[in-house]
Amino acid sequence: MKRWWLNPDYANGEAERLFGTLDATFATKGEQVAKSPVSRVLRVTADGKRYYVKRYLGNGKNAVRRWFGLRGLVAPQRVVKEWKNLLLFRKWGIPTATLVGYGLERKYGSFVRGALITEEIPNTTDLERLATASDPCLRDRRWMAQVLRQVANITRTLHAAGFAHNDLKWRNLLVDGGGSPTVYLIDCPSGGMWWGVFLKYRIIKDLACLDKVAKYQLSRSQRLRFYLDYTGQRRSRPFVVFVL
Known part of the structure; x- marks a missing residue:
């Protein structure tokens, strides 16, 4: 099962081609600016703007941190918490990055991968x-x-x-x-x-x-x-x- 949301303000342009689906987001190439055991952050230029693409894959290599396979089933995923928290910041009037797109994929109920894209805040x-x-x-x-x-x-x-x-x-x-x-x-x-x-x-x-x-x-x-x-x-x- 795949869930994906794209900000309507970024439809009908190069951003939609790059980030219109979860598959397209994972296929997009860019400059890697950060990485961790569970995520990678790319900087991508499109439509004269720069975007940060954060991609989560799996739940890490450490068996304890993965709860021996249960984390993907029952624990709240970091990518979900991250996009929900950015939405909360907006709701509370806290200046933050604009969400361009976000979503995740599950297989047999377990987390497989997820991503969120934010537009760069210039200067x-x-x-x-x-x-x-x-x-x-x-x-x-x-x-x-x-x-x-x-x-x-x-x-x-x-x-x-x-x-x-x-x-x-x-x-x-x-x-x-x-x-x-x-x-x-x-x-x-x-x-x-x-x-x-x-x-x-x-x-x-x-x-x-x-x-x-x-x-x-x-x-x-x-x-x-x-x-x-x-x-x-x-x-x-x-x-x-x-x-x-």
Whole structure:
């Protein structure tokens, strides 16, 4: 059984020829930009635009991670979670990549392969790449304040909905150029809804992921300002000292 959806905005063009079906998507050639044991990401140019094609094949080579064959039958597939999460981001008003197409194939009820295609967000770079290159933008406090405020709002929106990204790293945050930057959240195959103590743990993990790079790139005041924006506070609360 094959399921496939193509964004109507990309019909009647070269994109439809390349991504109109699951078979066509897997036959499309392009520049490989990333790979893992279960997926490959290609960059493809069509109709004067660039697209990222993420193709999942099987459930990995590790028998334990595959649950000895049961994962393909009962576990939610990463490709499904990824396209559903991108749709959730759109619903919540979080800037993200446009979905062009997505779908999967099952055989005897078990996952065989799947794919999703997103259009490239032009003139963007991920924050981790900027940090690695010591980009001057990171030293521009006004520019960085706009970026951090948006990252705080995105993170707060996710967590307020009971959602944890589970890989909220600087590399998954794109920012475009210009004096008024926009931050985009991408690449979320492991995010999901949580509750209670499980949600609290995942929230801490998300914030810790962000701070892995932030603690080397930002000042203490910038990190505090981010946390205040995330919690919705205008200023830090003073500590009250009791003398016994």
